[in-house]
Amino acid sequence: MPLWEAPGALALGLTLPAILLLYLLRRRRPRRRVSSLLLWPPAPPDQAANAPWQRLRPRLILWLQLALALLLTLAAARPLWAGGGLGGGLHRVVLLDASGSMRATDVDPTRFAAAVAAVREMAADLGPRDRLTVIRMDSEPQVLVAGATGTRPVAEALAGQEPEYGEADLEAALAVAAAVTGEEAAEWVLVTDGGLSLPPDFAPPPGVRLRQVTVGSHGRNVALTGLQLGESDGRLVAQVGVVNLGDRPVAGRVALVGLGPGGPAPLGSQPFAVEPGETAYLTWPDLPPAEAFRAELTGLDPGENALAHDDSAVAVPSAGDRPRVLLVAAEGGGFLEQVLLAHGGVEVYRVPPEDYAGVARGGFDLTIFAGWRPEAWPAGSVLVVGPPEGAGSGGPGVLPPAVGSFLPGPLAPVPGAEGHPVLRHVDWSEVHVARAQALALGEGWQPLVVAPAAGSAAPAGGLGPGTALPTGPSPGGASPGGPSGGSPAAGGEGAAQHPLLAVQEDRGGRRAVLAFALQDSDLPLRPAFPVLMANLIDWLVPRPPVLAGDLRPGVSVPLPPLPLAEALYLEDPEGRRQDLAPPWPPAPLTPRMPGLHRLVQVRAGGQQVVSLVPVGGYLPGESRIAPAAVPLPDEIAGARPAASPRPLWPWLVAAALILSFAEWWVDARGL
Amino acid sequence: MTPAPGPASASFPGWDEGFALALTRLRFALRQPAAGRWAGPDRSRQKGRGLEFLDHRPYAPGDDPRLVDWRAYARHRRLLTRQFAEDREQAVVLILDRSGSMDLGEGPGHKGRWSLAVAAALAQIGVLQHQATAVVVLLEPGGPRLLPPAAGREGLGALFARLGAVPPPAGEVRLGEALARLRGLPLPSGPAVLLSDLLTPDWPQAVAALGALGARGFDPAVIQPLAPEEWEPPLAGELELEDAETGLCREAVWSPRGLEAYRERLAAFLEAVRGECHRRGVRHVALSTGVPVPGAVLRDLPRAGLLTVHG
Numbered sequence: 001m002p003l004w005e006a007p008g009a010l011a012l013g014l015t016l017p018a019i020l021l022l023y024l025l026r027r028r029r030p031r032r033r034v035s036s037l038l039l040w041p042p043a044p045p046d047q048a049a050n051a052p053w054q055r056l057r058p059r060l061i062l063w064l065q066l067a068l069a070l071l072l073t074l075a076a077a078r079p080l081w082a083g084g085g086l087g088g089g090l091h092r093v094v095l096l097d098a099s100g101s102m103r104a105t106d107v108d109p110t111r112f113a114a115a116v117a118a119v120r121e122m123a124a125d126l127g128p129r130d131r132l133t134v135i136r137m138d139s140e141p142q143v144l145v146a147g148a149t150g151t152r153p154v155a156e157a158l159a160g161q162e163p164e165y166g167e168a169d170l171e172a173a174l175a176v177a178a179a180v181t182g183e184e185a186a187e188w189v190l191v192t193d194g195g196l197s198l199p200p201d202f203a204p205p206p207g208v209r210l211r212q213v214t215v216g217s218h219g220r221n222v223a224l225t226g227l228q229l230g231e232s233d234g235r236l237v238a239q240v241g242v243v244n245l246g247d248r249p250v251a252g253r254v255a256l257v258g259l260g261p262g263g264p265a266p267l268g269s270q271p272f273a274v275e276p277g278e279t280a281y282l283t284w285p286d287l288p289p290a291e292a293f294r295a296e297l298t299g300l301d302p303g304e305n306a307l308a309h310d311d312s313a314v315a316v317p318s319a320g321d322r323p324r325v326l327l328v329a330a331e332g333g334g335f336l337e338q339v340l341l342a343h344g345g346v347e348v349y350r351v352p353p354e355d356y357a358g359v360a361r362g363g364f365d366l367t368i369f370a371g372w373r374p375e376a377w378p379a380g381s382v383l384v385v386g387p388p389e390g391a392g393s394g395g396p397g398v399l400p401p402a403v404g405s406f407l408p409g410p411l412a413p414v415p416g417a418e419g420h421p422v423l424r425h426v427d428w429s430e431v432h433v434a435r436a437q438a439l440a441l442g443e444g445w446q447p448l449v450v451a452p453a454a455g456s457a458a459p460a461g462g463l464g465p466g467t468a469l470p471t472g473p474s475p476g477g478a479s480p481g482g483p484s485g486g487s488p489a490a491g492g493e494g495a496a497q498h499p500l501l502a503v504q505e506d507r508g509g510r511r512a513v514l515a516f517a518l519q520d521s522d523l524p525l526r527p528a529f530p531v532l533m534a535n536l537i538d539w540l541v542p543r544p545p546v547l548a549g550d551l552r553p554g555v556s557v558p559l560p561p562l563p564l565a566e567a568l569y570l571e572d573p574e575g576r577r578q579d580l581a582p583p584w585p586p587a588p589l590t591p592r593m594p595g596l597h598r599l600v601q602v603r604a605g606g607q608q609v610v611s612l613v614p615v616g617g618y619l620p621g622e623s624r625i626a627p628a629a630v631p632l633p634d635e636i637a638g639a640r641p642a643a644s645p646r647p648l649w650p651w652l653v654a655a656a657l658i659l660s661f662a663e664w665w666v667d668a669r670g671l
Numbered sequence: 672m673t674p675a676p677g678p679a680s681a682s683f684p685g686w687d688e689g690f691a692l693a694l695t696r697l698r699f700a701l702r703q704p705a706a707g708r709w710a711g712p713d714r715s716r717q718k719g720r721g722l723e724f725l726d727h728r729p730y731a732p733g734d735d736p737r738l739v740d741w742r743a744y745a746r747h748r749r750l751l752t753r754q755f756a757e758d759r760e761q762a763v764v765l766i767l768d769r770s771g772s773m774d775l776g777e778g779p780g781h782k783g784r785w786s787l788a789v790a791a792a793l794a795q796i797g798v799l800q801h802q803a804t805a806v807v808v809l810l811e812p813g814g815p816r817l818l819p820p821a822a823g824r825e826g827l828g829a830l831f832a833r834l835g836a837v838p839p840p841a842g843e844v845r846l847g848e849a850l851a852r853l854r855g856l857p858l859p860s861g862p863a864v865l866l867s868d869l870l871t872p873d874w875p876q877a878v879a880a881l882g883a884l885g886a887r888g889f890d891p892a893v894i895q896p897l898a899p900e901e902w903e904p905p906l907a908g909e910l911e912l913e914d915a916e917t918g919l920c921r922e923a924v925w926s927p928r929g930l931e932a933y934r935e936r937l938a939a940f941l942e943a944v945r946g947e948c949h950r951r952g953v954r955h956v957a958l959s960t961g962v963p964v965p966g967a968v969l970r971d972l973p974r975a976g977l978l979t980v981h982g
Contacts, residue, residue, distance in 0.1 A: 029908075029909045029910050029911045029922060030908075030910055030911065031910070031911040031912075031913055031920070032906060032910050032911070032912055032913065033775075033912075033913045033915055034775070034912050034913065034914065034915065035771075035772035035773070035774075035775040035782070035868060035870050035898070035901060035914075035915050035916075036772045036868075036870035036871065036914055036915065036916060037912060037914045037917075037919060037921050038870050038871070038872065038940070039870070039901075039933060039936050039937055039940060040912055040921060040923060040933065040936075041923070041929070041932055041933075041936070669926070669927065
């Protein structure tokens with residue numbers, strides 16, 4: 001059916017009856033005087049009559065003029081031919097779902113293979129002017145083939161494609177499709193098994209119709225939601241969750257295996273029976289030590305469990321290489337030592353300042369200086385508590401110099417920094433400080449807690465209300481600390497704010513400074529003290545979060561600075577290596593498959609520190625494999641024809657031009 | 672002898688001194704003897720006193736003794752009277768059609784003006800040959816109007832003046848009826864030349880009336896001038912044609928095919944006129960007014976046999 005870009009121009013069709021009227025009306029012809037009518041043939045009777053009307057004579061020129069007017073009218077309305085389907089030069093953009101659920105085997109051999117076959121059929125249906133673009137839709141959508149006009153490039157692009165284990169980013173895939181489509185009319189075909197939803201404000205580009213092809217037959221699947229390890233009465237305990245995502249009761253067993261240098265060691269299996277939609281939990285008490293544990297589903301009817309990669313779960317015990325912390329305290333370090341020992345997650349070593357030189361190169365993950373400053377800063381993370389006055393010799397840009405002491409007023413977190421991990425759950429309202437050092441924060445330092453200088457006890461440095469501390473250069477305001485980075489006066493109301501707690505993070509590691517000695521405050525007596533120290537240790541010596549066991553395929557996790565590492569890479573369960581650093585900072589850790597990964601830090605001298613990274617295969621959205629159509633709003637699905645409309649007016653104008661020449665020829669010859 | 676053209680001759684197109692001189696060598700070609708009443712330069716059928724001996728007849732009392740052939744009496748003893756061919760004067764009658772159809776053409780090719788110029792030339796030829804020249808103007812209304820004839824050179828100027836004062840062509844003239852009314856006019860016999868396009872439905876009657884003049888001692892002829900646009904109409908498209916005489920209009924679609932039909936109708940018309948003139952003993956020549964008057968008079972009319980060149 002033709003569409004009209006300017007349907008109002010069809011009103012020009014009134015020229016057709018107007019032309020007929022001109023032929024019906026007797027034309028007033030120019031009068032010529034001749035000597036006599038004797039030699040002139042008599043006029044036809046209808047011409048000789050005096051009536052204003054004349055009989056319409058079917059002259060060739062009349063039909064030519066009518067056809068000419070009709071063609072020009074149609075051309076002015078700018079018709080578009082949208083018919084013809086695939087024969088009309090259609091650009092079809094296929095969004096091929098490559099998420100983990102497409103690995104389901106309810107369709108032989110897999111849903112993904114069925115989807116690929118459907119795409120190949122679309123390629124086989126291509127017309128001479130049709131084009132096909134295939135976008136692989138996973139966590140990072142990519143264009144497999146763009147604008148293919150035949151089956152061969154499509155087949156080559158689809159060869160060897162396998163689905164991921166994670167989720168598909170439909171929104172990103174739609175953005176890619178929009179970029180590929182441009183402003184032309186197209187048809188987007190979503191080949192998926194469901195489990196996706198359009199962005200709430202999604203609107204396809206003009207001229208684009210969205211439809212979908214659903215693959216999959218049933219949604220029966222059983223998955224392990226995870227393997228959790230814990231301690232109970234000093235014994236290692238494991239718990240496994242089993243969920244039945246199908247529509248029928250299932251029963252089977254879960255086997256637990258201990259992983260270690262000697263290979264897998266079976267630790268027994270337990271039966272389970274789960275109703276549809278229910279979850280069962282199985283527990284293994286008193287497990288023997290192992291590097292890791294793996295739970296696997298066994299004894300299930302394959303017809304009840306169509307997805308395989310969520311049938312196992314791995315976990316790594318938290319025991320093992322604890323960070324080594326060196327406490328260098330001149331005096332009053334008892335509070336610090338006690339709280340470090342109470343932390344339990346670190347190995348604490350304490351030396352007096354005079355013995356520090358002997359252990360400075362001990363490769364400690366964290367060094368805490370209390371009331372003392374070394375000549376040279378160590379590698380790794382540093383915490384300074386109660387820095388002595390002066391710049392020290394640590395070198396510029398390492399720790400801020402203390403330029404004087406003052407009596408702080410009420411302590412308060414810097415606005416905007418309340419969510420920093422160091423301040424999490426720390427209540428500063430009951431903390432009072434009698435004396436603190438005024439710090440001149442340099443570039444990259446972020447104040448977290450500030451306090452105004454109280455007027456009655458001005459420090460020796462002469463600081464008083466309204467006097468801002470030197471903050472050091474902050475070129476371009478490029479501070480990683482946030483919007484108030486490098487500006488300790490932020491948040492003050494008429495009085496200068498001085499930092500009492502500041503942090504810094506760069507390639508060399510993380511550093512923190514507490515501007516007052518513990519004995520000059522009541523902080524050790526407050527509940528905030530152990531919380532603050534735990535936060536500081538966790539932030540200064542971060543354990544790779546992958547050890548938490550929450551990683552899922554396709555989910556990116558940023559890695560913290562690992563100051564002692566010179567290289568960093570990840571090995572997946574199949575031994576494939578993924579380099580993360582250098583360059584620094586390291587690339588986000590994005591596992592591609594479930595299973596036990598190895599995060600390897602290469603330190604100086606080639607020393608390798610290996611962290612086991614368990615990646616779970618269970619994703620609720622992907623394990624629920626029941627085929628479902630993506631809900632499409634009515635105005636999107638089929639509201640507009642997807643065939644690429646072709647303008648017809650050039651052909652009409654060309655025909656009108658030919659007719660005009662014919663009309664001139666006929667008129668010149670009086671036909 | 673160089674004529675002395677009157678002042679009116681200058682108003683006719685194509686006149687100049689050379690043309691006037693050339694006219695002195697032309698005369699009307701006569702197909703029959705002069706039938707004038709008075710003695711003149713042209714040979715007539717009358718026997719009487721003349722220079723060319725024709726015959727003898729027996730003497731009758733009363734004959735002029737100078738006509739008695741005394742030599743024959745000496746030989747035959749019989750009185751015989753000599754008879755001579757008598758030369759009589761002969762007139763020229765120019766008949767001008769001033770109907771509306773003659774009002775066509777541009778400049779010198781205008782049929783009315785072209786006809787006047789030719790008539791003036793013919794009048795001068797007649798006068799120079801001592802022929803009384805009469806001009807009859809066919810007007811409507813009023814019927815034929817006879818202009819005072821010019822019998823000698825001294826009257827030529829006046830004749831030219833009267834020709835110049837002839838009203839322009841206008842109106843419808845029933846040509847056959849007008850020519851029939853010439854019987855009532857005191858016209859001297861001699862060549863009677865009609866200048867008319869004959870574009871009137873009663874042209875056959877006109878030719879018949881002209882032929883009837885032959886029985887009265889006239890030598891009738893028709894000069895049929897047609898304008899160039901009548902020979903080859905420059906018309907195109909759809910037109911409304913107006914008859915110059917009747918004022919009737921007729922719509923016509925003028926196309927190449929219509930032009931071809933016109934040509935065929937014109938050729939048939941001229942052929943019909945030519946045949947009718949031949950049948951009636953009327954000499955006929957059709958000329959284009961696109962041809963200048965000197966060329967028509969000095970070349971075309973002698974070629975058509977209406978004029979001869981002497982001396």
